[in-house]
Amino acid sequence: MSETGFVRGERIPPAVSVSLGRSATIGQDRTLLGVAVFIASESVFFLAIVLAYLAYRDAGLVTAKANLDVPRTAIFSVALFSSSATMAMAARRASRGWLVATIALGTVFLVGQGSEYARLLASGIGPGRELFGTTFFTLTGLHGLHVLVGLVALVALLAAHMRRPYALRPVAFEAVGLYWHFVDAVWVVVFSVVYLGTLL
């Protein structure tokens, strides 16, 4: 019995249990669980935007078919998809090299998206041009912003690892990785709905 009259409870701080070397699971680690819960709410956000895109898909289909370059975007998409693999390697080994590879692939993807935006805007298609422009730029733009945020997180992780590698909890890699995989997974949906949808 203690001064509060309660039996003293044993609590192992999550930070300690994680640094024992075992891989943390989402159900035990507060950092990972927080990211997972955040991703769940982000999914609702993207779901709403994707549904709006689908609701207006037919109205914009002609413009989409005439202006979207599916093979070119597919190549840049492969860069983003493979960055999930490099991220997984980075998290497994706490590896700086794989982290740099992930950042590079993410940047390649954003450059691809930027060049596509430039081409579309040059041909007069912007967010104000028909429902296609409105829905296309909103959906892909919001995804692009999420990629950008992911890149910032990756660079911050890299910087932290370069400064004090042993001070960084391994879960930091897994947490950033979880978010990065989510951004990647959203692109699977967006690419299918927006680009592959024009082939139907």
Add this chain to the structure above:
Amino acid sequence: MTAIPLWVRRPAGERVGWLRTVDHKEIGVLYIGMGVAFFAVGGLEALLLRAQLATPESRLVDPSTYDQAFTVHGVTMILLAIVPLLVGFANYLVPLMIGAPDVAYPRLNALSFWLSLVGGIILYFSFLAGGAPDTGWFSYAPLAERSFAPGPGVDYYILGLAVNGAGTIIGAINLTVTILLMRCPGMAISRVPLFVWMTLVTTILILGAYPALTAALVMLFVDRQLGGHFFDPAGGGQAVLWQHLFWFFGHPEVYIMVLPAMGMISEIIPVFSGKPIFGYRFVAGSSVAIAFLSFGVWAHHMFAVGLGDMENAIFSATSMLIAVPTGVKIFNWIATMVGGRIRLTTAMLFAIGFIAMFVIGGLSGVSLAVVPIDLAVTDSYYVVAHLHYVLFGGTMLGVFAGAYYWFPKMTGRLLDEGLGKLHFWATFAGFNLTFLPQHWLGAVGMPRRVFTYAASTGWGPLNLVSTIGAAILAVAMVILAVNLVRSLRSGEVAGDDPWDAFTLEWATSSPPPPENFPVTPAVTGRRPLWDRKHPELRDPS
């Protein structure tokens, strides 16, 4: 390998000030302070509306001011007063109730408060920047589009709500993880206090509902600032999409606002009845059922839109269904009181008031779920009466109950019971005088959101009664303010456990130390403090 914590607690006993604090109790108080301040501002806006409507053909304010006042009143009360008040109580109480030293992410907690506050300030800045939003709190398209609302008001609405919503979402993530991972040893999820249960369900509702609002706001932003056509029928868009997205957020939002208040009275009624809650599992489980159903009822706000008979019938059925788990809770609270040794403290009076008023609001809600009735009274004062019975008669009475109950824990002093009872009866009388007549006004056809009405309508007398009620309600709030200030300075010293309560927050000092508990408690039942005080009467574990 040593673990470096991501945040550093301030040394015990040292205060870092309100601007830099990351202590969940201080942030809880900041949230409650924000809620009280905006509640006062939103109340003054309501008084302006009632003053204008007191007599027919009044010219006290012009139509444009009136439109801004009812819009900002709605947004303020819902997003800047009620939600911060509830999140504030949750912030303060959840870690204490589950025997944790703080929330899962203390610094993120500070961020979510400041985002919520800044969102509110952005909204109010519109008054200085060319006019507040005047399109109603749900800001329907195409009225909210640039062609019909050319001023900057709606843009401030978009930005303010998006920032405020980001704060609320981050806060919900924090509380979810706190409840799931920070419970003290023995505190199984089937033993946490019901306020914690309701908070968990509420945070899950926030995580599912608020992103839909954010998405809708982004689309409205694209329409207004980038020339988009999401909700613009002239450009091929559909105005009804806004309604779907908004109410997909808006209806769960109702339960976000009412479940924590239900959690509060689920703590208060057992303590002042001297009995454990009747049917703990049903009270907790019915909250989960409410949360699940609340995502499937949004179109009952849209019966008059013309979605089709089948759609209306489905949403009518789900809306009636949600009355079942809500009714379960009402019966549980009443059954808790039956046969108990009831102490009619101010907190208990407000809790009982909650049940009575919420039943009226709930029943008028069921009547509105009947499509033909809704079609007859849609957008009338009947709806205004209904929503105020739920949000004031329900939520706010619950918050007042919580305030009288937990004020001693937060400050170390009791609120004055004499002034408290005066506050209760003035609130009860003023509230019913204000909103009960509005049922009749709506039934005879007075539309909401009109800035005046002709004398020949005959709506004058009931409107005058309603305005007199609002004045009494204002007096009641002044009584509360006097009570708060006086008790804070010279109230009776409370001690750790003034109510002979059950749960862990009463096991520590009032106010609690920065680390909450000198040692991490370990619990064996649902009423840990009761078990400790009365080992011979302890609950079977």
